[in-house]
Amino acid sequence: MRREVNITTDKIDEVALLQRRELASGMGAVVYFLGVVRGSEAGRPIDAIDYEVFADMARRQFDLIFDQVEKRWPLASIRLVHRVGRVVAGEPSLWVETIAPHREEAFAACQFVIAEMKRSVPIWKQACPV
Amino acid sequence: MQIRVHFYSYCKELTGSASVVENVEPGSRIENLLQKLFVHFPKLVPVQKSLLVAVGVDYQGADYILQEGDEVSLFPPVQGG
Numbered sequence: 001m002r003r004e005v006n007i008t009t010d011k012i013d014e015v016a017l018l019q020r021r022e023l024a025s026g027m028g029a030v031v032y033f034l035g036v037v038r039g040s041e042a043g044r045p046i047d048a049i050d051y052e053v054f055a056d057m058a059r060r061q062f063d064l065i066f067d068q069v070e071k072r073w074p075l076a077s078i079r080l081v082h083r084v085g086r087v088v089a090g091e092p093s094l095w096v097e098t099i100a101p102h103r104e105e106a107f108a109a110c111q112f113v114i115a116e117m118k119r120s121v122p123i124w125k126q127a128c129p130v
Numbered sequence: 131m132q133i134r135v136h137f138y139s140y141c142k143e144l145t146g147s148a149s150v151v152e153n154v155e156p157g158s159r160i161e162n163l164l165q166k167l168f169v170h171f172p173k174l175v176p177v178q179k180s181l182l183v184a185v186g187v188d189y190q191g192a193d194y195i196l197q198e199g200d201e202v203s204l205f206p207p208v209q210g211g
Contacts, residue, residue, distance in 0.1 A: 054203060
C-alpha cells in the first residue's frame with residue numbers, strides 16, 4: 001500500500017495532490033476528504049486556528065494507524081496532509097485520500113483514519129477569536 | 131537519573147516552560163515522575179486525569195519504568211483535524 005503523510009505549515013495544494021494521484025487498473029474507488037477551518041468555534045466567530053504538533057510522534061502515530069488500515073482493508077493508497085501553524089477560516093487544514101477496489105473500503109478507511117487521528121495523533125488547536 | 135520532560139499545548143502554559151529536567155530514582159515509573167511534576171507544577175493537578183504521556187514517540191502508561199535517556203512528553207487530549 002502506498003502511504004504518504006505530510007505535516008506542513010504550507011497551504012494544502014489540492015491541484016498538486018490530484019496530479020500526483022496514482023490509480024492502478026483494479027482500483028475502482030477514490031475517496032478524499034477535506035477538513036476546512038470553520039469561521040466559528042463554540043458559537044463564537046474566529047479568524048483562524050493555530051495548530052501545534054509534536055511532529056515526530058505524529059508521524060509515528062499515523063504510521064500505526066496506516067498499519068491498522070492495511071490489515072483491515074485492501075487499499076492501494078492512502079495519502080494525508082495535515083496543515084499546522086495558523087490556518088485562517090475557510091482554508092483546509094486536513095486532506096485525506098484513500099484508494100481501494102470498491103467504495104465501501106475507501107469510505108470506511110478514510111473515516112477510520114480521521115477518527116483514529118483525532119484519538120491518537122498529537123496535534124492540538126487553539127482558536128484565534130475575531 | 132535525569133529525565134527530560136517536554137510539555138505541549140496548554141501544559142506548556144500551565145508549567146510556564148516547554149521542557150524541564152527532573153531527577154528520579156533509578157527504577158522509577160512514570161507515575162513517580164508525574165507526582166514530582168505535580169509538586170513542582172501544581173497547576174497541572176486539576177487536569178491530571180486528562181493528561182497523556184509518551185516516551186519518545188509512543189504512548190506509555192503510568193507503570194512504565196523509566197530508563198536513562200528517556201524523553202517524556204506530557205500533553206492534553208489531542209485535537210487534530
